[in-house]
Amino acid sequence: MASLSAEIATTFLSFTSRPQNSFYKIRTTVLPVFFKPRARNLFCKTTPSLSSSSSFQSKIIAVNVLKPHRRFSVSATATTAAGDADVETMIPPDNRIPATIITGFLGSGKTTLLNHILTADHGKRIAVIENEYGEVDIDGSLVAAKTTGAEDIVMLNNGCLCCTVRGDLVRMISELVSKKKGRFDHIVIETTGLANPAPIIQTFYAEDSIFNEVKLDGVVTLVDAKHAGFHLDEVKPKGVVNEAVEQIAYADRIIVNKTDLVRETQLASLVERIRNINRMAHMKRTEFGKVDLDYVLGIGGFDLERIESSVNADVAKEDHAGHDHHLHDHDHHDEHDHKHEHHHDHHSHDHTHDPGVSSVSIVCEGSLDLEKANMWLGTLLLERSEDIYRMKGLLSVEGMNERFVFQGVHDIFQGSPDRLWGPDEPRVNKIVFIGKNLNGEELEKGFKACLL
Numbered sequence: 001m002a003s004l005s006a007e008i009a010t011t012f013l014s015f016t017s018r019p020q021n022s023f024y025k026i027r028t029t030v031l032p033v034f035f036k037p038r039a040r041n042l043f044c045k046t047t048p049s050l051s052s053s054s055s056f057q058s059k060i061i062a063v064n065v066l067k068p069h070r071r072f073s074v075s076a077t078a079t080t081a082a083g084d085a086d087v088e089t090m091i092p093p094d095n096r097i098p099a100t101i102i103t104g105f106l107g108s109g110k111t112t113l114l115n116h117i118l119t120a121d122h123g124k125r126i127a128v129i130e131n132e133y134g135e136v137d138i139d140g141s142l143v144a145a146k147t148t149g150a151e152d153i154v155m156l157n158n159g160c161l162c163c164t165v166r167g168d169l170v171r172m173i174s175e176l177v178s179k180k181k182g183r184f185d186h187i188v189i190e191t192t193g194l195a196n197p198a199p200i201i202q203t204f205y206a207e208d209s210i211f212n213e214v215k216l217d218g219v220v221t222l223v224d225a226k227h228a229g230f231h232l233d234e235v236k237p238k239g240v241v242n243e244a245v246e247q248i249a250y251a252d253r254i255i256v257n258k259t260d261l262v263r264e265t266q267l268a269s270l271v272e273r274i275r276n277i278n279r280m281a282h283m284k285r286t287e288f289g290k291v292d293l294d295y296v297l298g299i300g301g302f303d304l305e306r307i308e309s310s311v312n313a314d315v316a317k318e319d320h321a322g323h324d325h326h327l328h329d330h331d332h333h334d335e336h337d338h339k340h341e342h343h344h345d346h347h348s349h350d351h352t353h354d355p356g357v358s359s360v361s362i363v364c365e366g367s368l369d370l371e372k373a374n375m376w377l378g379t380l381l382l383e384r385s386e387d388i389y390r391m392k393g394l395l396s397v398e399g400m401n402e403r404f405v406f407q408g409v410h411d412i413f414q415g416s417p418d419r420l421w422g423p424d425e426p427r428v429n430k431i432v433f434i435g436k437n438l439n440g441e442e443l444e445k446g447f448k449a450c451l452l
């Protein structure tokens, strides 16, 4: 445990003890204790009949109208508050290529959304990476049929998705970057319907070669409004993940698709259920994946705004994509819903009947004792990293003039300083956990014990 805590301490401490006038670096820490095959077993799916022949395919799609493409960056120039007004510290602009993961259960509308993205008028050149089971690349041809201007096609054949996905994805992204850099602005990865997105997400943080060039912009999860309830209900054997739940848990954006196929009460109940699993993600309802492109591309990784609203909102905020008349008070008044929520002043924990996956958010003012925070987080990840799917936070650390933002995906932890705290800005910590069997009260107690 000591080495684990030290690892995290290094991450935090390196920022507080950095030399002045130097660039801050974004750091990734892969906690060594868990970064072993044992941990990866978590992501292995037991679908041998399907797993032997999944494949990746990538295309670069040039979209006709060229507008200035968006930069996805966290950048700030600020004077240090260390008393020396002449010394400037800078967070370098993040010019890495953004990547979006589109996931969702079989038939939820991933390819439909992808086609919508590729045929929309946004001026971005998009490299598409598809991961598909089976010898026949069905999605690939569906996408190809609907798009024009494909510059390049690369095919890769993998073995088992879950065990080799990282290696293949790393190779594919590296190849795209080394050979085609400058010819595309964004990477979109469509996973298979049975994929657990965790290893794909982790690829972006755990592999230096990827992390230096490509930035995970967001995870978009499609949910089939008609069938999702059934998949969420599915009881899996012990140790086998329910992919439908996982896909929702890891999302930054959730698109409840196929709303034309269900009644409002069914939809409201599903939305409530999704919200209970993942309170952090933004949610929209659609037919045929029709969303504004800004909603899925250019989410901006950490998405601090989202953290702020998710922890502030006791009533789920949801965009209705043209369904403004739909539910308003569904969170609390759907009589068909058996879930219940407990909201405390600054901490919310949602109980759900889905296999123990829920969100916990903590908001509190004050500054953290770095050493205590390191110990707490180190111990927490040591003991619970398998159950903590995602973790995002915005912290006020004693002696640090910038907000410290971080996120974790199981055992992978990454953090960096953000902008300076404003002179009159309350130093409010915000932290969100999504995972299995989370004990909100315990987490809150542990966190608050680290405050000075």
Ligand SMILES: Nc1nc2c(ncn2[C@@H]2O[C@H](COP(=O)(O)OP(=O)(O)OP(=O)(O)O)[C@@H](O)[C@H]2O)c(=O)[nH]1
Residues within 6 Å of the ligand: 104, 105, 106, 107, 108, 109, 110, 111, 112, 113, 139, 192, 193, 222, 257, 258, 259, 260, 261, 286, 287, 288, 289
């Ligand atoms: N009624 C209805 N059908 C839809 C909607 N969105 C997609 N579909 C249809 O649903 C089917 C599956 O959509 P896809 O986009 O292929 O779904 P997918 O998630 O890529 O499927 P897999 O690759 O099998 O995982 C297609 O026939 C789509 O035309 C919708 O909003 N309403």
